[in-house]
Amino acid sequence: MILKTPEKFTRQFGKAESKGYQSPEVWSKVTGKAVYGIDLTLPGMLHGKILRSPFPHARIKQVDTRAAEALPGVRAVLTGAELENRPFGIAVEDELPLAADKVRYIGDEVAAVAAVDLQTAERAIKAIKVEYEELPAVYDPVEALKDEAPLLHDNFPGNIAWQREVERGSLSAAFTEADLVVEERFTVPAIHPAYLEPIACIAVNDPYTGITLHTALQSPDAVREIVARVLKYPLSKVNINGPVMGGGFGGRVYGNLKVYILSALLAIKSGSPVKIQLTREEEFTAGRPMIAAVIKMKMAVRSDGTILGREADIITDNGAYSAQAPWVSKTLSERNDSVYRIPAIKTRVRLAYTNKVPTGQYRAYGNQAANFATESLIDIAAKKLDLDPLELRLKNCVREGDTTVHGLQIGKCGLAECLQAAAKEIGWDRKKAGRGYGLSAAIHANGSLVFDKNFRGASALVRLELDGRITIFTGEQDYGQGTHAAFAQIAARALDVSPVQVTVESKQTKTAPFSTGALAMRQTTVGGKAIQLAAEDLREKIFKAAAELVGEPVAMENEVLRSISGQELELAEVAYHYHSATSGLRMTGEGKFVPAESDYDESGYGNISLTYSFASHAVEAEIDQATGELIIHRLVAVHDSGRIVNHLTARGQVYGGAAQGFGMSCFEGYLFDQGRVANASLADYKIPTALDLPQIDPLFIEIEDPAGPYGSKGLGEIVMVPVLGAVANAAADAAGVHVTDLPLTAEKIYQALAGWECEL
């Protein structure tokens, strides 16, 4: 470098510091240099805008686009009538790119335009005349399941998008044997991930390369397949090119398919690149929040605290279309069953269509909503039996070697240790007067062996560059969770180099190895394992080439490549040697991590994941009796995520996930008024600010798990799960009464304290 650089920017990370390694991506973000999707423009680019339904449920009688087309600057106008009437979807095929004959929620896509600038596009949208015939609508998922409810989709009778009933063990025996049966009804509203950068996409259509979408996604490969299918393009003619992502939290696994498909269709029709960017209001009204849920749950317990069985009847609110809501409903309805040794389970879950915003996924996939219900119910039982909630949990929690009620095989498991550490750290044995204390426990999978049985693992390429540096090629995306820093560390460890020598490339679906995506907490455990294998493969190739070069065996020690006679070699020399010997190839290690198939059966019984992460959180809180205000003083978050690869980013995951957990516990949630989102802005949809958060203390029980790379397991999703139960239990302990409707606002707590009839 010609410019002299201040010392702080050139700091090298040796091995000792590597657990706090920070990838250079962080610097570009905090200094405002990172280029996000919303920042991108291309020469000749048009701006797309979507016309949305003002009605929750209506038949489209006529769409007149003539005035819009006549506006100067308008380059393309698209309506549902021009498109093939062939539904697509993620879990259920129930969506069209543009509504053809019917709209099903306020915000449903009716037409799209592309124009030379945003103002013209907005004017064109307003110039489109749509004649609607309003239909009766249904907003409440419980109402939607009744016979007389208006039907949203003709081919989904009873407004059921998806349902499941499962019974394992003998529930009737459990309830006969029980000394105590506790029962409650819990409600959880729809939650938006509220990532800072609204979804934006530039679509480019090129006759040679096909469609390129410039948009940041957690699962670009999955979206690429759907877009290719909808557009009827060959897969190799669809490429996704990811700019830096302004937050995802599960919301960008599939992001907003309508935005990608419509920008592509407008690009095809207009012949120019088209950018569609959602406004914040559109994010709330036509984004993909996580499903709301009504959870009726009943638990059978013996007087010594042994859990005998649990029954749940769950209705989740799909909104008008499905996205990933069936999968989220499934995880919500069953993952929590494996936290404790519960011999009998009966669950019915129904996903109901309503005339509201469609739903998708959020960090932890509904496991946190279930945690609120199950962990509250455990404390309710403990109180009735006059048992210590900690003891009750320790008595029942799963342990290493267990096979849970759904067939999950528990390998390394520090759940009991997590519970004990959380209780100790929060001061369970020396509780302060006037304070409430709450505990909760959680399990979460590390990737899925059964989600796509053909893709249980991950693959990666690790390449030695001519200058001796290392490049990782992976399909695993990093949007702030620190995956790429962890990958650099894993490869660095396998190769015995410093992580600063390692760069991670993941942005182009065309060149990156396939990945099922940044989801299901699979990246470190599954993706990282592939990186480790690829780096080890490269290491062997380096040794082989180096030995050829010097004519004797070589080894790598303390970041130096040396032959047995002591001759030192630069990695660049080896790289160049291979490069010239192959007339231009670069030495590349391949890593294929393919876990064994699962015994998972038709009923959904069987092991679903390579291994599981565990956590227990504890909360100390206080309630202002006069107002019902819940003041949370402290959260202790204890995690078993195996050996921690990077403590800096791991703590960051806990802080962020806990903040989101608090948001969901006490602040957030969609509010609707006749199907219209009543809080469709960040001013009204209240996520907590830094001032609203308590002290958060992360602790890691570092039990090495051989399943993951260097003993590590996933952390990114489970961080949010136990917050809900711990907050609810601390609030109930302080208030003396359980509020079972999220979020736990001061008003609801006060109503419970004062014994008011619920008005909300």
Added chain:
Amino acid sequence: MSYLTVSTLEEALTSLSDSSGKARVVAGATDLFLQDLPHSLVDLSALPEITVVEEKDGLISIGAAVTHTAAASSSLILARARALAEGCSAVGSPQIRNIGTIGGNVINAAPAADAAVALISLGAEAVLIDVNRETRQEAVENLYWTYNRSLVDSSKEILLRLLVKPCLGGEGSAFTRFAVRRALALPMVNAAARVKLENGLVKKVRLVAAPVRPAPTRLIQTEELVINQPVDKDTLKRVEVSAAGEVEVRGSQLRCSARYRQHLVGVLIARVLKIAADRADPGKAGD
């Protein structure tokens, strides 16, 4: 659209009268920029005479263009009109407080504007000048027309300063609010009090709560109830019941139900009276 940053009051008045109603005064623009913008804007934030806090003729004079941050950290306001410092530090977020002004808070006429609630509890008077160079002085609570509409037409009239009688021996003031979160949230209720004690009994009191009516509202019945009473547990209990009973409030889906808001008015008024009375302890010199 034109935007004029004036350096003298004369210049401001001239440009307002030249634009004959099409120009409006702007200070921090935190409210104005969210509304339909007028043809032209006259920015007052550089006028020295309306950006200072000073003690003059026994009164605290607070320039209309004093920011919330400046007011909240003014030693004079902290010592002698504490309710205002507390009200200003409750506004929005640091960014909003750094540019939003007290004058804008009053003239924007939101029913529960934090600085305005504090000012009215303190008995503040507004000094205004219009395009005809006529000045007038008016109690802040008399500047409201209806919800979010001031009687002051900022295309013709400029709020220059707010005058507050300092809280001296035996007097104290306080402000509090209750909101969904601790920053960037409009309050479910805010409340402020100014009280004068003599021999442990209330001699003078102003109790203000919002949002109750278009303007921050004095709770006259509750004020009467506490006159000549000690501010003790028993009085505070009665204050709570009286204050809640005295107001009729609206509920909203986004913030809270009417019943809860009414309850909060009682709780907050009692709390704020207690804090103000503690500060009025004659052993201490004012706030």
